Amino acid sequence: MSDTATFKIWRGNSDGGEFESYEIGISEGMVVLDAVIQIQAETAPDLACRWNCKAGKCGSCSAEINGMPCLMCMTRLNNLPLVRPVTIEPIKTFPLIKDLITDVSWNYRVKKRIKPFKPRPPDSPDGTWRVSQEDIDRVQEFRKCIECFLCQDVCHVLRNHQLHDEFIGPRQLVYIAALEMHPLDTEDRLEELKDAYGVGYCNITKCCTNVCPEEIKITDNAIIPLKERVVDEYYDPVAKLLRRFKRRSPD
Amino acid sequence: MAEYQTFEHDVLIIGAGGAGLRAAIEASASGCSVGLVCKSLLGKAHTVMAEGGIAAALANVDDRDNWRVHFSDTMRGGQYLNNWRMAEIHAREAPERVRELEAWGAVFDRTDDGRILQRNFGGHRYPRLAHVGDRTGLELIRTLQDFGIHQGIDVHMECTVTRLLKDGSRVCGAFAYDRERGRFRVFRAKAVVMATGGVGRAFKISSNSWEYTGDGHVLAYEVGAELIDMEFIQFHPTGMVWPPSVRGILVTEGVRGEGGILLNKDRRRFMFDNIPENYRDQTADNAEEGWRYTQGDKNARRPPELLTRDHTARCIVSEIKEGRGSPHGGVYLDIAWIREKLPNAEEHIRRKLPSMYHQFKQLADIDITREPMEVGPTTHYIMGGIHVDADTQMSTVAGLFASGECASGINGANRLGGNSLSDLLVLGRRAGEYAARFAREHGHGSLDEVEVEKSARRTLAPFERNGGTQGSGENPYAIQSDLQELMQDNVGIVRNEDEMERALEQIGRLKDRNEQVVATGNREFNPGWHTALDLPNLLTVSEAITRSALERKESRGAQFREDFPEQDPEFGKVNIVVQRGSEGEMKVRRLPIPEMPDELKAIIEEIG
Numbered sequence: 021m022s023d024t025a026t027f028k029i030w031r032g033n034s035d036g037g038e039f040e041s042y043e044i045g046i047s048e049g050m051v052v053l054d055a056v057i058q059i060q061a062e063t064a065p066d067l068a069c070r071w072n073c074k075a076g077k078c079g080s081c082s083a084e085i086n087g088m089p090c091l092m093c094m095t096r097l098n099n100l101p102l103v104r105p106v107t108i109e110p111i112k113t114f115p116l117i118k119d120l121i122t123d124v125s126w127n128y129r130v131k132k133r134i135k136p137f138k139p140r141p142p143d144s145p146d147g148t149w150r151v152s153q154e155d156i157d158r159v160q161e162f163r164k165c166i167e168c169f170l171c172q173d174v175c176h177v178l179r180n181h182q183l184h185d186e187f188i189g190p191r192q193l194v195y196i197a198a199l200e201m202h203p204l205d206t207e208d209r210l211e212e213l214k215d216a217y218g219v220g221y222c223n224i225t226k227c228c229t230n231v232c233p234e235e236i237k238i239t240d241n242a243i244i245p246l247k248e249r250v251v252d253e254y255y256d257p258v259a260k261l262l263r264r265f266k267r268r269s270p271d
Numbered sequence: 272m273a274e275y276q277t278f279e280h281d282v283l284i285i286g287a288g289g290a291g292l293r294a295a296i297e298a299s300a301s302g303c304s305v306g307l308v309c310k311s312l313l314g315k316a317h318t319v320m321a322e323g324g325i326a327a328a329l330a331n332v333d334d335r336d337n338w339r340v341h342f343s344d345t346m347r348g349g350q351y352l353n354n355w356r357m358a359e360i361h362a363r364e365a366p367e368r369v370r371e372l373e374a375w376g377a378v379f380d381r382t383d384d385g386r387i388l389q390r391n392f393g394g395h396r397y398p399r400l401a402h403v404g405d406r407t408g409l410e411l412i413r414t415l416q417d418f419g420i421h422q423g424i425d426v427h428m429e430c431t432v433t434r435l436l437k438d439g440s441r442v443c444g445a446f447a448y449d450r451e452r453g454r455f456r457v458f459r460a461k462a463v464v465m466a467t468g469g470v471g472r473a474f475k476i477s478s479n480s481w482e483y484t485g486d487g488h489v490l491a492y493e494v495g496a497e498l499i500d501m502e503f504i505q506f507h508p509t510g511m512v513w514p515p516s517v518r519g520i521l522v523t524e525g526v527r528g529e530g531g532i533l534l535n536k537d538r539r540r541f542m543f544d545n546i547p548e549n550y551r552d553q554t555a556d557n558a559e560e561g562w563r564y565t566q567g568d569k570n571a572r573r574p575p576e577l578l579t580r581d582h583t584a585r586c587i588v589s590e591i592k593e594g595r596g597s598p599h600g601g602v603y604l605d606i607a608w609i610r611e612k613l614p615n616a617e618e619h620i621r622r623k624l625p626s627m628y629h630q631f632k633q634l635a636d637i638d639i640t641r642e643p644m645e646v647g648p649t650t651h652y653i654m655g656g657i658h659v660d661a662d663t664q665m666s667t668v669a670g671l672f673a674s675g676e677c678a679s680g681i682n683g684a685n686r687l688g689g690n691s692l693s694d695l696l697v698l699g700r701r702a703g704e705y706a707a708r709f710a711r712e713h714g715h716g717s718l719d720e721v722e723v724e725k726s727a728r729r730t731l732a733p734f735e736r737n738g739g740t741q742g743s744g745e746n747p748y749a750i751q752s753d754l755q756e757l758m759q760d761n762v763g764i765v766r767n768e769d770e771m772e773r774a775l776e777q778i779g780r781l782k783d784r785n786e787q788v789v790a791t792g793n794r795e796f797n798p799g800w801h802t803a804l805d806l807p808n809l810l811t812v813s814e815a816i817t818r819s820a821l822e823r824k825e826s827r828g829a830q831f832r833e834d835f836p837e838q839d840p841e842f843g844k845v846n847i848v849v850q851r852g853s854e855g856e857m858k859v860r861r862l863p864i865p866e867m868p869d870e871l872k873a874i875i876e877e878i879g
Contacts, residue, residue: 033795047514047515047516048514048515048516049513049514049515049516049517049634049635050514050516051516051517051634054516060748060798060799061746061748061749061752062748065746065747065748065790065791065792065797065798065799065800065802066790066791066792066793066797066798066799066800067798068795068796068797068798069798070311070312071480071481072311072315072316072317072319072480072481072482073315073317073319073320073480074480074517074520075320075517075520075521075630075634076626076629076630076633077319077320077406077409077626078314078315078319078320078480079315080311080312080315094633094634096633096634117451117795117796118795118796119796121451121796123451124312125428128313128420128426128428131417131420132420132421136376136417136418136421137375137376137417137418139374139376142374147370147374148370148373148386148387149373149385150384150385150386151381151385152381152385153380153381156378156380156381159378160378160403160404163378163403163409163410163413164406164409164625166319166409167314195417199376202376202378204376205376
């Protein structure tokens with residue numbers, strides 16, 4: 021690895037901006053976030069970026085590095101071609117605030133609209149439940165999500181078509197999958213999934229799965245099963261018939 | 272006149288990690304309007320870095336466990352400087368708080384019969400930590416967050432409080448700025464809860480993020496609240512040491528709970544060499560017994576790697592000092608060795624420690640299922656903080672409450688792993704409950720416009736010095752880094768009077784330099800400006816740590832003084848208190864610990 025590297029970082033706000041170049045000394049094991057923090061400390065104290073844990077656990081430092089959406093804290097410099105400048109840009113799906121910071125508040129508003137967890141009555145008189153590990157393995161995969169919103173960033177429904185009002189995006193579908201597949205949950209969210217949450221917009225290109233730093237199989241394990249549930253409920257003629265029959269039966 | 276927007280809440284909670292969220296949920300449930308301020312986005316607080324688990328005597332794995340054993344373990348771990356009432360409340364109420372978390376949607380790992388699984392951890396006599404692999408903190412904060420957003424709490428994200436506002440002797444609000452635009456906000460509140468976390472950024476090697484600059488400690492101190500036990504900083508024994516850029520990142524104690532062992536460069540298991548007298552009866556004297564303990568053998572005693580964090584950190588430091596460290600100045604932490612014991616060890620490790628596997632693979636090119644990790648102590652937690660009442664969590668200032676890491680009392684001289692997550696649930700809930708009660712019993716105080724104006728001026732000062740041009744004045748990052756170096760070298764794991772006196776003198780100089788600190792650019796999301804505003808807190812808290820450490824002329828728990836290497840029974844009877852004097856000077860005094868009631872004494876005598 022060479023001793024210095026050049027970083028082209030997007031500087032600007034919603035009125036516009038440009039890439040600025042910074043050359044800094046680098047050391048073994050450095051990640052992109054180290055470089056950004058070093059640039060802040062040495063030459064650009066007002067360079068805006070978010071970070072917290074610096075260990076891939078909080079999901080704050082999402083950015084596009086050489087065009088690739090990733091966490092800055094988990095992107096090693098020695099995995100990047102340092103012969104040319106490393107470009108660092110903000111994620112694109114959300115409105116820019118400044119430099120590497122975008123307004124991700126939409127995600128928080130959307131989540132609030134989703135019907136919360138509603139457990140079945142406790143299994144035992146002391147108010148606790150009995151659940152097998154096998155039954156929660158699937159949900160635990162979804163609950164690994166660190167809300168970095170990289171999946172939202174690459175989802176073409178949001179990024180290219182800006183359908184934020186009609187589609188809640190992969191992150192929130194993972195959240196719903198965690199609720200729907202939670203062994204204790206009794207809530208029904210299928211109608212919203214079909215209508216307000218727009219699960220049908222996803223056409224399974226798996227871009228979200230490819231960028232997930234937690235390696236959650238978003239499309240296969242979360243979105244497709246949710247789509248199937250919606251189809252079973254609303255579009256399966258046999259099930260529809262059975263339901264009608266059930267409704268007519270005296271009990 | 273400065274421009275600002277005013278918000279009014281019955282209860283204002285500053286900090287949205289586990290303690291702040293739990294307090295907010297409780298205050299809101301009692302019918303109060305609640306404002307929750309967080310320095311970052313919601314759900315990103317340091318709580319996510321708590322990996323190992325939540326300590327609660329559920330007795331799901333070992334039916335010998337109960338609150339009395341948890342209480343006694345906590346007191347022993349804290350070398351009996353703990354507030355015994357707080358330790359009692361914590362041990363009694365923790366199981367209920369964990370079960371409640373499950374009712375709100377948390378998904379803990381399970382026992383074979385479907386109950387919440389519990390794991391071994393340092394200083395806990397029985398397997399006690401409810402956990403989710405090694406990402407328990409994330410599970411906890413996400414559960415509280417997802418539950419909390421439906422409770423009618425107003426969340427103010429990316430907002431930093433720089434001053435508490437008082438009406439006479441009580442707190443009546445706070446002055447803050449929003450990070451996004453740099454605009455001022457004034458919060459009016461009948462009660463305020465501090466839940467701002469720790470001070471880890473005062474040290475160079477730290478597991479803490481940029482946020483942990485002692486804000487809550489200093490905001491409370493500035494309005495007259497007492498801080499206690501500030502000398503006790505927990506250096507977590509196992510932080511990453513290589514490569515340099517990841518130095519300090521936490522490696523969960525869960526690795527040792529699952530059977531991980533500490534080795535020196537000769538691959539010798541050095542933790543057997545030095546077992547403290549008061550833990551000898553509880554500690555295995557051979558490797559085989561230690562392994563059996565980690566696998567759930569109730570007749571085995573725990574391996575020495577699961578001694579308390581203060582002791583383990585010191586053993587590692589002395590191993591390194593004596594030239595038996597690993598190549599990059601740490602020691603080895605080996606979990607891969609369990610392949611000798613378990614047929615499916617690699618899968619087991621990846622399953623129980625997924626984020627450790629991921630972290631080492633990605634940041635250090637180490638496969639922990641095959642190779643040992645290199646680890647060394649990292650600044651992790653402060654036992655000291657705002658002095659609060661055990662039952663109500665109210666500080667010595669009326670209307671000001673505190674919970675979580677920024678409050679003090681439950682941990683004494685050393686915190687047991689896993690007690691932090693349970694602390695913030697149990698005492699966070701109490702802080703919310705009693706702050707709401709205070710709010711119901713008191714109206715809004717009146718706002719002091721002069722104080723607001725002063726706060727605004729102070730906040731803008733870094734822009735106005737030297738015309739705010741680059742190159743003139745002091746760079747906030749440079750001062751911060753000098754302070755971190757200073758504290759690391761002089762007020763770290765091994766302390767003595769000379770070095771600490773020198774540190775105090777240097778802190779004074781850094782304070783002078785801080786008077787010249789400059790922010791460039793404008794008020795929109797400007798980290799240089801934010802760092803400049805965090806600096807006074809970091810400096811004050813560093814002074815409090817140093818002065819308290821000087822006052823405690825003994826070695827106990829997390830404080831090791833090479834000039835006073837023994838425990839002094841006289842210091843076992845007092846907490847060190849720091850308070851702001853009338854001239855703005857820092858006053859230090861000793862506060863006798865109230866005598867423990869007989870029924871609690873009996874528990875300690877019986878359980879040991």
